[in-house]
Amino acid sequence: MAPSPMTTSSPPIELSDRVASGRSSEVRKVFQAAMRRPGIISFANGSPFLGELPFDRLADEAHRILTELGSTALQYGTSNGIPELRRHIVDLMALEGIAADPEQVIITAGSQQAIGFVAHATVNPGDVVFAEGPSYAGAMAVFSSYEAEIVHVPSDEDGLIPADLERLIGGARAAGKRPRALYTVPNFQNPGGMNLSAERRGLLGRICQDQGLLLFEDNPYGLLGFDGGTMRAIQPDAPEITFYFGSFSKMFAPGLRLGWVLAPETMHQHLTDIAQTAALNPSVFNQLMMAAYLDNPSWRDTLATYRGLYRTKLEALVGALTEHMPAGTTWNRPTGGFYLWVTVPPGIDTHELVHEAIERGVAYVPGTAFYANGAGRSELRLSFCLPSVEEIRHGTAILGGLFTEALA
Amino acid sequence: MAPSPMTTSSPPIELSDRVASGRSSEVRKVFQAAMRRPGIISFANGSPFLGELPFDRLADEAHRILTELGSTALQYGTSNGIPELRRHIVDLMALEGIAADPEQVIITAGSQQAIGFVAHATVNPGDVVFAEGPSYAGAMAVFSSYEAEIVHVPSDEDGLIPADLERLIGGARAAGKRPRALYTVPNFQNPGGMNLSAERRGLLGRICQDQGLLLFEDNPYGLLGFDGGTMRAIQPDAPEITFYFGSFSKMFAPGLRLGWVLAPETMHQHLTDIAQTAALNPSVFNQLMMAAYLDNPSWRDTLATYRGLYRTKLEALVGALTEHMPAGTTWNRPTGGFYLWVTVPPGIDTHELVHEAIERGVAYVPGTAFYANGAGRSELRLSFCLPSVEEIRHGTAILGGLFTEALA
Numbered sequence: 149m150a151p152s153p154m155t156t157s158s159p160p161i162e163l164s165d166r167v168a169s170g171r172s173s174e175v176r177k178v179f180q181a182a183m184r185r186p187g188i189i190s191f192a193n194g195s196p197f198l199g200e201l202p203f204d205r206l207a208d209e210a211h212r213i214l215t216e217l218g219s220t221a222l223q224y225g226t227s228n229g230i231p232e233l234r235r236h237i238v239d240l241m242a243l244e245g246i247a248a249d250p251e252q253v254i255i256t257a258g259s260q261q262a263i264g265f266v267a268h269a270t271v272n273p274g275d276v277v278f279a280e281g282p283s284y285a286g287a288m289a290v291f292s293s294y295e296a297e298i299v300h301v302p303s304d305e306d307g308l309i310p311a312d313l314e315r316l317i318g319g320a321r322a323a324g325k326r327p328r329a330l331y332t333v334p335n336f337q338n339p340g341g342m343n344l345s346a347e348r349r350g351l352l353g354r355i356c357q358d359q360g361l362l363l364f365e366d367n368p369y370g371l372l373g374f375d376g377g378t379m380r381a382i383q384p385d386a387p388e389i390t391f392y393f394g395s396f397s398k399m400f401a402p403g404l405r406l407g408w409v410l411a412p413e414t415m416h417q418h419l420t421d422i423a424q425t426a427a428l429n430p431s432v433f434n435q436l437m438m439a440a441y442l443d444n445p446s447w448r449d450t451l452a453t454y455r456g457l458y459r460t461k462l463e464a465l466v467g468a469l470t471e472h473m474p475a476g477t478t479w480n481r482p483t484g485g486f487y488l489w490v491t492v493p494p495g496i497d498t499h500e501l502v503h504e505a506i507e508r509g510v511a512y513v514p515g516t517a518f519y520a521n522g523a524g525r526s527e528l529r530l531s532f533c534l535p536s537v538e539e540i541r542h543g544t545a546i547l548g549g550l551f552t553e554a555l556a
Numbered sequence: 557m558a559p560s561p562m563t564t565s566s567p568p569i570e571l572s573d574r575v576a577s578g579r580s581s582e583v584r585k586v587f588q589a590a591m592r593r594p595g596i597i598s599f600a601n602g603s604p605f606l607g608e609l610p611f612d613r614l615a616d617e618a619h620r621i622l623t624e625l626g627s628t629a630l631q632y633g634t635s636n637g638i639p640e641l642r643r644h645i646v647d648l649m650a651l652e653g654i655a656a657d658p659e660q661v662i663i664t665a666g667s668q669q670a671i672g673f674v675a676h677a678t679v680n681p682g683d684v685v686f687a688e689g690p691s692y693a694g695a696m697a698v699f700s701s702y703e704a705e706i707v708h709v710p711s712d713e714d715g716l717i718p719a720d721l722e723r724l725i726g727g728a729r730a731a732g733k734r735p736r737a738l739y740t741v742p743n744f745q746n747p748g749g750m751n752l753s754a755e756r757r758g759l760l761g762r763i764c765q766d767q768g769l770l771l772f773e774d775n776p777y778g779l780l781g782f783d784g785g786t787m788r789a790i791q792p793d794a795p796e797i798t799f800y801f802g803s804f805s806k807m808f809a810p811g812l813r814l815g816w817v818l819a820p821e822t823m824h825q826h827l828t829d830i831a832q833t834a835a836l837n838p839s840v841f842n843q844l845m846m847a848a849y850l851d852n853p854s855w856r857d858t859l860a861t862y863r864g865l866y867r868t869k870l871e872a873l874v875g876a877l878t879e880h881m882p883a884g885t886t887w888n889r890p891t892g893g894f895y896l897w898v899t900v901p902p903g904i905d906t907h908e909l910v911h912e913a914i915e916r917g918v919a920y921v922p923g924t925a926f927y928a929n930g931a932g933r934s935e936l937r938l939s940f941c942l943p944s945v946e947e948i949r950h951g952t953a954i955l956g957g958l959f960t961e962a963l964a
Contacts, residue, residue, distance in 0.1 A: 160822045161678065161770065161820060161822055161823055162676055162678070163677060163678065163826065164676065164679055164680050164702075165680055166676065167676065167677050167826060167830070176635075176829065176832060193632070193756055195631055195632050198626065198627045198631060199627065200631055201626065201627075201630065202577060203622050203623060203626035203627075204623065205632075206622050206626065207619040207620075207623045207626075208619070209623035210615070210618035210619060210622055211615040211616070211619045213615075213616060214611050214614050214615035214618055215611060215612060215615045218606065218609065218611035218614065218615075219606045219607060219609075219611075221811050222606055222609065222614075222809035222810070222811030223603055223606060223809070223810060223811055224601070224603050224805075224810045224811075225811075226591075226811065227584075238964070240621055257665050257835055257839075258832070258835060258836055260833075260835055260836050261835045263898065263950075264833070264834050264835070267573065268567065268574065268575065268701070269571060269572055270570070270571065270572055271572055272572050272573055286832075286833070286836070289832075289833040290833055290834075293676070293830070293833050293834075330821070362741055387816075389569070396740075397632075401630035401631070401842050402630070402631060402632045402836075403629050403630030403631055403632075403633075403837060403839055403841045404628075404630065404841065405665065405835070405836075405837075405838070405839045405842075412569060414568045414569055414824060415569055418571065421584065422575070422701070423673070424584060424694075425668075425694070425697040425698055425701050426668070426669060426672050426698075426701075427626075427666060427668055427669045427672070427813070427835075428666055428668050428810075429813075430813070431665075431812060431813045431842060432811050432840070433811045433812065433842075434841075439672065443897050464891060488716075491621070517920070527625075
């Protein structure tokens with residue numbers, strides 16, 4: 149009897165060089181393990197808390213859009229997005245000192261996709277992309293998927309250290325490599341939680357310009373400062389080289405899958421072409437939903453509610469860490485965003501222990517996920533946005549117990 | 557006075573090799589020119605007619621989903637999509653003889669995105685991808701963006717000619733090239749409108765297997781046969797090498813941006829990783845909408861209405877072509893789908909004339925857009941799905957007049 153085609157063991161399919169050379173995502177493995185365990189307290193996900201969203205109003209807007217504009221909402225759209233939403237985006241960016249025209253904005257299905265489009269347009273195999281150490285795992289995965297080398301730049305509480313960037317650019321050049329771009333999350337950095345100081349913003353823009361680097365400025369968290377303030381972006385000081393990425397996933401919700409990129413003018417048509425080739429266009433229905441949400445000024449009140457909520461959660465987390473973590477554990481004090489960065493004493497391997505933590509009902513992301521070079525075994529990222537204050541206290545107690553045991 | 561940074565003329569940014577070597581989309585230029593002219597009759601867009609969709613029911617579903625499941629619908633989701641919709645997809649594919657498990661399906665933000673993920677995973681610069689001549693411009697743009705070479709395989713009314721494929725594979729090998737994949741649209745092909753015969757489906761699967769090629773089977777139109785029948789897919793005969801692409805854009809609507817890929821088992825995790833890196837996940841809200849639409853069996857009646865409507869439109873188009881086109885013009889007779897392929901007599905250059913056609917109020921896509929090698933100046937694609945019967949008659953009369961003038 150001939151074997152069924154579905155059970156024949158066939159030779160594996162040869163992968164493209166770019167995929168064969170990549171490494172699998174550690175974050176994904178943590179998330180998958182965590183999702184298999186119902187009732188887990190997750191400090192892992194960078195998922196916003198959605199409980200304060202005006203779902204009834206959103207439901208009414210969706211109903212109105214599909215009833216009144218259905219044939220537009222469910223049809224193909226333009227690759228750069230709808231003008232109504234691009235105008236809102238320009239207003240949002242103005243809060244950070246960015247003067248843009250709606251025609252310059254390209255809306256994407258999330259800022260993750262926008263980072264991919266820009267990498268596709270600008271990164272060649274072997275190029276060096278500099279990034280904070282630690283840096284956002286998802287962006288590093290994009291650059292790796294285009295065969296770039298990630299080089300981490302040391303950071304302190306004021307963010308990435310400009311002098312170290314200059315030194316590392318020089319080192320890369322001396323080694324015959326091609327420095328291509330700096331990727332940075334200046335506001336409430338993922339995963340480190342720190343804010344890039346105003347002075348360093350200016351310095352980094354100038355260094356990138358002088359050294360011929362592109363600047364990838366990724367800003368999902370800029371409106372989530374606890375005090376409601378927003379810092380000036382780097383883009384206004386270096387518009388000719390800056391690709392600015394924005395997102396609705398953290399200030400509103402990830403479910404509409406909407407973000408954007410503001411690119412140097414000479415790149416606009418190239419990126420629009422890439423967007424069309426990669427995905428045709430972002431959902432018009434979702435864009436109309438997002439524009440309708442922003443049409444009503446109450447979105448600012450909702451955001452203020454979230455800022456207060458996240459501050460309360462962070463305070464609960466810091467209190468619980470103080471109570472439960474073994475001596476020698478340190479952490480920073482973010483002033484906004486989603487993430488707290490924790491350093492544990494020698495003897496605790498966060499990479500090894502994450503599986504036992506999940507067994508005990510708590511998930512986090514080990515520091516190793518945020519370095520391209522294997523560092524991070526004494527570090528971990530705790531997201532305080534999604535769990536409740538009660539879960540934060542309970543989960544931190546479990547983690548503290550696990551780490552204390554590991555030290556003994 | 558220092559110049560404003562926004563008006564400084566700065567050196568253009570160096571493009572990646574993959575973009576620098578690409579060519580700009582001709583289809584995009586036609587669409588953009590057409591969109592700038594209000595009231596144009598467009599035979600250009602492959603956009604479905606949406607007027608028969610049950611917008612009131614869709615509006616109610618959207619309202620229910622956001623009210624009852626808002627925190628799930630607007631949160632991040634898994635990179636491969638929600639199980640409810642993957643189960644529906646398996647049922648749809650079963651109509652074409654495909655036996656798949658929902659765990660094997662990866663949902664994407666449109667099948668265009670799925671084609672990109674597979675190209676990212678499997679295509680290296682210089683690889684040869686074979687495709688019908690003419691072929692779908694959007695897929696060719698994807699393969700080109702990964703620096704593949706497109707080689708067209710002659711087709712006749714039964715689709716791509718297997719003996720020619722074998723000959724061209726041999727020729728490519730003899731020239732030191734690396735044949736990597738066959739891309740084919742077997743049902744109501746875009747842009748040719750022809751159906752691949754059952755016999756050739758078996759042959760093509762076998763040739764690709766014997767020759768070590770991957771098979772990219774793209775099937776957006778399979779459920780749009782005028783007689784309601786569906787042909788057996790190629791995938792069941794070659795599951796170890798076939799990447800099957802499906803789409804909701806043509807059988808329902810493009811606005812939710814949802815498609816999928818069914819890949820060989822060994823590729824599932826790689827493609828899920830690529831999907832996560834490129835876009836995190838498709839919108840959960842949109843997936844819940846799509847699943848709700850398919851939960852109600854009346855979607856089959858709506859589809860039957862569309863099939864009848866599109867048949868009527870095609871008949872109107874054929875009648876108008878017979879009446880208005882200059883002698884020597886020929887066209888095929890599709891039995892489903894969206895597209896009619898027209899060949900005009902020597903002396904008419906469809907590539908040159910499209911701008912004048914748009915001036916006169918009618919858009920089409922010149923044949924050149926569907927060949928990677930500059931062919932197609934005597935051909936054009938007419939989409940009969942979107943315009944009304946009245947518009948079809950009027951638009952064809954304008955086109956016939958233009959072409960007749962050009963001959964004189």
